[in-house]
Amino acid sequence: MFLLEFFVLVLAVCEAMVGLVRVAYRNLIKRKLRFALTVAGIVVGVALIFSLLSITATAEQVARQQFTRLIGYDIAVINGTLRQGRLQTQRQTTLIGLGAQSLMTEDVVGAMSSIPEVYAVAPVLTVRGTVSGIATTVQGVVFQSYTDLVGNINVVEGEGFSCYDCREVVIGKGLALELNASVGSKLTLSIGNTSVEVVVTGVFETGIRFQEMVVYAPLRFVQEASGLEGYITQVLVKCQDPKSAQAVANAITSMFPELTVVTMAASLQRVEEAINIMTMFFLSIGLVALTAGGFGVMNTMFMAVAERTREIGILKSIGATDSYIFALFLFESALIGLVGSVTGLFVGVFFTRVVPTLISLTGGVSAFGPRLTQNPGGLRLVEVAITPEVVLTSITIGVLVAVVAGLLPSYRAARMKPAEAVRYV
Amino acid sequence: MSSAAIVLLKDVHKTYKYGKSYVRALRGVSLEVSRGSTVCIVGPSGSGKTTLLNIIGGIDLPDSGIVVVDGVEVGKLRGRDLAQYRLRKVGYVFQFYNLIPTLTVWENVELPLSLAGVDRRAREERVRELMDAVGISHLANRTPDTLSGGEQQRVAIARALANGPAVVLMDEPSANIDVDNTLKIMELVERLNKDMKQTFIIATHDPLVARYCATIYKIRDGYIISRYEGRDAVSKALMGEL
Numbered sequence: 001m002f003l004l005e006f007f008v009l010v011l012a013v014c015e016a017m018v019g020l021v022r023v024a025y026r027n028l029i030k031r032k033l034r035f036a037l038t039v040a041g042i043v044v045g046v047a048l049i050f051s052l053l054s055i056t057a058t059a060e061q062v063a064r065q066q067f068t069r070l071i072g073y074d075i076a077v078i079n080g081t082l083r084q085g086r087l088q089t090q091r092q093t094t095l096i097g098l099g100a101q102s103l104m105t106e107d108v109v110g111a112m113s114s115i116p117e118v119y120a121v122a123p124v125l126t127v128r129g130t131v132s133g134i135a136t137t138v139q140g141v142v143f144q145s146y147t148d149l150v151g152n153i154n155v156v157e158g159e160g161f162s163c164y165d166c167r168e169v170v171i172g173k174g175l176a177l178e179l180n181a182s183v184g185s186k187l188t189l190s191i192g193n194t195s196v197e198v199v200v201t202g203v204f205e206t207g208i209r210f211q212e213m214v215v216y217a218p219l220r221f222v223q224e225a226s227g228l229e230g231y232i233t234q235v236l237v238k239c240q241d242p243k244s245a246q247a248v249a250n251a252i253t254s255m256f257p258e259l260t261v262v263t264m265a266a267s268l269q270r271v272e273e274a275i276n277i278m279t280m281f282f283l284s285i286g287l288v289a290l291t292a293g294g295f296g297v298m299n300t301m302f303m304a305v306a307e308r309t310r311e312i313g314i315l316k317s318i319g320a321t322d323s324y325i326f327a328l329f330l331f332e333s334a335l336i337g338l339v340g341s342v343t344g345l346f347v348g349v350f351f352t353r354v355v356p357t358l359i360s361l362t363g364g365v366s367a368f369g370p371r372l373t374q375n376p377g378g379l380r381l382v383e384v385a386i387t388p389e390v391v392l393t394s395i396t397i398g399v400l401v402a403v404v405a406g407l408l409p410s411y412r413a414a415r416m417k418p419a420e421a422v423r424y425v
Numbered sequence: 426m427s428s429a430a431i432v433l434l435k436d437v438h439k440t441y442k443y444g445k446s447y448v449r450a451l452r453g454v455s456l457e458v459s460r461g462s463t464v465c466i467v468g469p470s471g472s473g474k475t476t477l478l479n480i481i482g483g484i485d486l487p488d489s490g491i492v493v494v495d496g497v498e499v500g501k502l503r504g505r506d507l508a509q510y511r512l513r514k515v516g517y518v519f520q521f522y523n524l525i526p527t528l529t530v531w532e533n534v535e536l537p538l539s540l541a542g543v544d545r546r547a548r549e550e551r552v553r554e555l556m557d558a559v560g561i562s563h564l565a566n567r568t569p570d571t572l573s574g575g576e577q578q579r580v581a582i583a584r585a586l587a588n589g590p591a592v593v594l595m596d597e598p599s600a601n602i603d604v605d606n607t608l609k610i611m612e613l614v615e616r617l618n619k620d621m622k623q624t625f626i627i628a629t630h631d632p633l634v635a636r637y638c639a640t641i642y643k644i645r646d647g648y649i650i651s652r653y654e655g656r657d658a659v660s661k662a663l664m665g666e667l
Contacts, residue, residue, distance in 0.1 A: 019539060026527040314523040317484050318584065319512025319540050321505055418511075419485040422523065 017331075024332040027304065035336070038300040042340025043347055045290025046398040050348030052282035053393060058385045060275045072150040073122070074245040075237040076262045077112070077252060079104040103231045108256055112237060115251050117244040122149045123219060124234040127226050129191040131171070131215055132179055138191060138215045140222025140232075143170065149238050153216070158183035158202035165220035170202040172212030189215065191225040290397065294405040297336050301329060301409035312413050313421025326414035333406020334399055341398030345391060352384040431591055431624050432458035432481060437490030439476055439647075450476040452647040453490070458592070458640070461622040463614065465629055465638035473647040474628035475520075478594045481626060483511045495591035512541055516585025516593040520600050522577040524569040530580050531556070531565040537587040555583040559613060575606030582613065586623065595627040599634050611637040632663045 028035045079102055109123045125140035143160040147153045153160070153170070161168035169189065171181065181187060185200045198217065206212055223229045237252070239245050242265075249261045305312070312325055439451040450473045458464045466474045479485040480492055483499050492499040495514050502510050511517075516537075524533045534555055538548045556562045559579040569577055578598060585593045595614070599607040615637055617623045629635055641653040641662055653662040 015545065023527060030527060310523070311525060314519070314525065315536075316508070317482065317511060317517050317519075317523075318537050319508055319588075321508040321540075324540065417485075419479050422484065422519065 020328055020331045021335065023328060024335050027308070028332055028335060034300060034303075038296050038336055039340040039343065041293030041296035042290070042337055042398050042402060043293075043344040045286060045293040045401070046341045046344025046394050047347035047351065048289045049283065049286030049397055050345055050390060050394040051352045052286050053279065053390045054348065054352050054384045054386060056275060056279040056282055057387050057390050059278070060272065061385050063271050063275060072238070073236040074239045074242050074264055075249050075252070076264070077104075077108070077235040077237065077256075078102070078233065078260050078262070079258065102233050103228065104233070104235075104256075104259060106230050106232055108259070109232070109235055111255055112235060112252055115248055115255075117239050117241065117248050117251075118237055119240045120145065120149050120238045122146045122236045123232040124236060125219060125222050125226070125228060125231065126233045127191055127222060127228075129189060129215070131169075131175065131189055132181075132187045134175065134178055134213075136175060136213055136215050138189065138217055138222055140217055140219040140226075142219055143216060146216075146236075149236055153204045154206065155202045156205045158200070160216070161201050161218055164218050165224065166218055167196055167198045167221060168201045168218065169198045170204055170216040171200055172214050173203055173205040174209045174212030175215065176200075176203045178213075189217070189225070191222065192227065194225045194227075196225060287397070290401050293340065294401040297333055297402045297405040298409060300336070301333055301406045302412075304332065305329065305409045305413045308413075309416065309421050309424035312416050313418045313424060316416070316418035317422055322414040325416075326410045329410035329413045330403060330406050333402045333410065336406075337399035337402025338395075340402065341395040344398060345394055348394070349386065353386070356384075430457045431460040431495055432456075432626065433491070433493045434477075434481070435491040437477075437480060437487045437492060439473075439480060439485065439488050441476075449647050451480070451487070454644070454647070454649050455490075456642050456649060456652070458624060458626060460591075461618070461624055462640060463618050463625040463627065463638045464640045464642065465627045465635045466642050466644055467629060467635050468644035469630055472644045474630075474644055475596055476647075477644065478517075478596050478626065478628050481592070482515045482517050482594050483507050484517070512537060513588050514591050516587070516590040518578070518581045518585050518593065518595040518598060520597040522569070522574075522581045522601075524577055524580055524584070526569055528568070529565065530561060530567050530569070530572070533569065533580055534583045534587060537584060541588050551587065552583075555586055558586075558617070559583045573606075574602040575609060578602060578606070578610050579613065582610075582617075586617070586621075592624040592626055595625060595629075597629055597631075598627060599629065599631040604633065607631070607633055636660065636663055 106123060109121050112118060113121045122141065122145050124146070127138050127140070129136060129138040142164065144162065147160060155170065156173065157176075158170075160170050167189075169187070171179075171187075176182060179185070179187065181200055181203075183200055183202060186197055187200060188195055189198045190196075204212070204216075219232075223231065237248065239248050245263045245265060249263050252259065252261045315325060315328075316322075434454055434456045437451050437454045438449075441448045441450055454473070454477060456464075466477055468474050476485065480487050480499070481494060483494075483502065487500050490500070494510075497510060497514060499507075499510060524530075525536065528536065531552060534552045535548055538551055543551070553562070556565065559582050561576060561579045561583060564572060564576060564580070569580070572580065582593070582595075585595075598610055598614075602610065611634055614625055614627075618625055625638075627634060627638060635641055636659065638659060639654070639656065641659050642649050643651040643653075643662075651662075653659050
């Protein structure tokens with residue numbers, strides 16, 4: 001019985017709301033141009049918010065993906081302090097582009113491997129060098145264990161090197177395109193004062209151009225070429241359980257207090273914090289635009305209240321309550337907000353998805369930069385993600401701004417005295 | 426207040442402030458309206474007719490005095506109670522009809538019923554009945570701007586009757602229509618008064634309208650200066666002074 005009464009009440013409320021929306025809609029379309037211009041203010045704001053939020057949401061998504069793809073390990077260990085006796089000469093490290101504090105001896109790898117929760121450890125020696133005249137980063141690794149641990153090297157041509165000290169390299173696709181090199185090509189690799197001829201055994205692809213400008217070479221070979229035998233710049237650690245990363249990091253810190261231990265969860269958190277700051281920044285820009293639209297709505301609603309003073313008087317004279325009048329005008333504001341938000345959403349989608357696609361289909365981005373076809377590295381269009389959260393946030397903000405803008409005019413309408421209002425001409 | 430009186434005003438005062446000056450619209454007005462009667466408030470422009478109707482209709486409140494309509498003391502009502510009073514106890518037919526321009530004829534008549542929360546089926550039935558009664562069934566889907574003055578007046582009457590009010594207030598019903606339409610409207614009022622026992626209070630300065638009233642109160646400068654009861658007295662009054 002109670003449920004039935006409740007259902008009837010809900011139906012009555014819905015019906016009353018439909019009636020209000022209908023009246024609001026008719027009043028709005030009576031002045032089409034003014035309605036369109038007011039809506040346009042909201043459209044611009046919502047489109048901006050939607051575009052910026054979509055872009056930051058996509059940036060976050062891409063960053064997460066890349067992070068996950070790049071970072072197969074749980075902990076990175078680098079040397080953050082100068083430790084006498086662990087270095088060769090300052091001159092050598094300067095030549096190969098390392099600060100003196102970057103190096104650590106290889107014996108730390110064994111010590112870290114002995115920590116029970118550690119699953120795998122990969123030493124890396126990163127130095128600057130050139131390949132046939134092109135500046136590059138050379139990473140000395142034990143290819144198999146490194147790729148097992150990192151899991152991000154997608155060799156699309158040939159294969160990795162299996163030796164520890166041979167003169168073989170795996171190069172990135174970007175570099176291969178720059179050098180016009182492929183599997184079997186012979187290149188001159190220069191590290192410091194040493195230049196050696198190496199053979200390309202594989203080409204890898206990541207989809208990100210700067211990552212594809214890297215050369216992977218056997219660890220021993222890089223150590224010899226750079227004159228840093230026994231030294232590494234980085235140790236990557238994978239834990240048996242990612243949840244134990246912090247405990248392992250603490251163990252490493254207690255074993256080697258001079259080393260800097262970075263857990264990837266913390267790094268990801270920092271990236272997310274940075275993106276959050278960016279999101280807030282963009283959101284505030286969008287909100288400024290939307291606020292301007294909100295003032296437009298307020299202006300329109302004040303005008304509507306002034307124009308319809310007599311109508312308000314009539315409604316009150318025949319029994320409409322203050323809350324009915326308030327709701328009537330607030331519904332109009334909300335309707336402006338809703339129409340503006342939905343339209344703004346479509347405009348936002350157009351600018352974030354359709355326009356970039358159209359530009360790419362025309363063969364390039366000549367208006368903004370080099371033509372795609374002239375960019376062999378491939379300017380990849382990242383498809384902007386449209387998430388339900390962004391859609392909902394944009395519409396909610398748009399409607400909310402319009403409703404807030406409509407509060408004061410609606411209140412003024414509701415407070416009108418019927419005797420005065422009905423006399424208004 | 427006699428038992429048959431549906432409207433009673435006792436020593437009602439109302440003063441409006443316009444800038445620094447004050448206008449005393451009503452100065453101790455007292456009157457009584459019997460249930461089922463048609464009463465005219467007659468007087469020249471600015472005599473206080475509309476103010477009197479507004480106070481009976483709960484659109485305005487008196488500064489002092491007592492206003493009782495169908496057992497409700499109007500002067501004590503505020504906010505939602507006052508809105509409910511306007512919705513259920515009185516029906517108001519304004520001088521300029523005052524229909525809602527964005528609503529159709531049907532929706533205008535339906536509006537007070539919607540505000541009163543009457544369910545859809547009952548609403549439809551009532552609107553149809555009222556539109557038949559005032560002869561506007563064929564105008565249901567028209568908007569007010571497409572209607573003649575007489576037609577708008579009929580819609581306004583139907584709207585005023587929607588919630589079965591104790592009293593219908595009409596302000597200058599002949600002000601914006603020709604003689605022919607005035608007669609038709611007043612015949613309608615007479616019929617509704619007879620068939621539905623509906624009480625009407627009509628503010629007018631038009632003798633054509635006033636002759637349909639059984640009681641006339643003459644008002645001037647905010648005072649009720651005379652009262653004529655019965656058709657004969659009304660006729661004499663109309664011939665003599667109006």
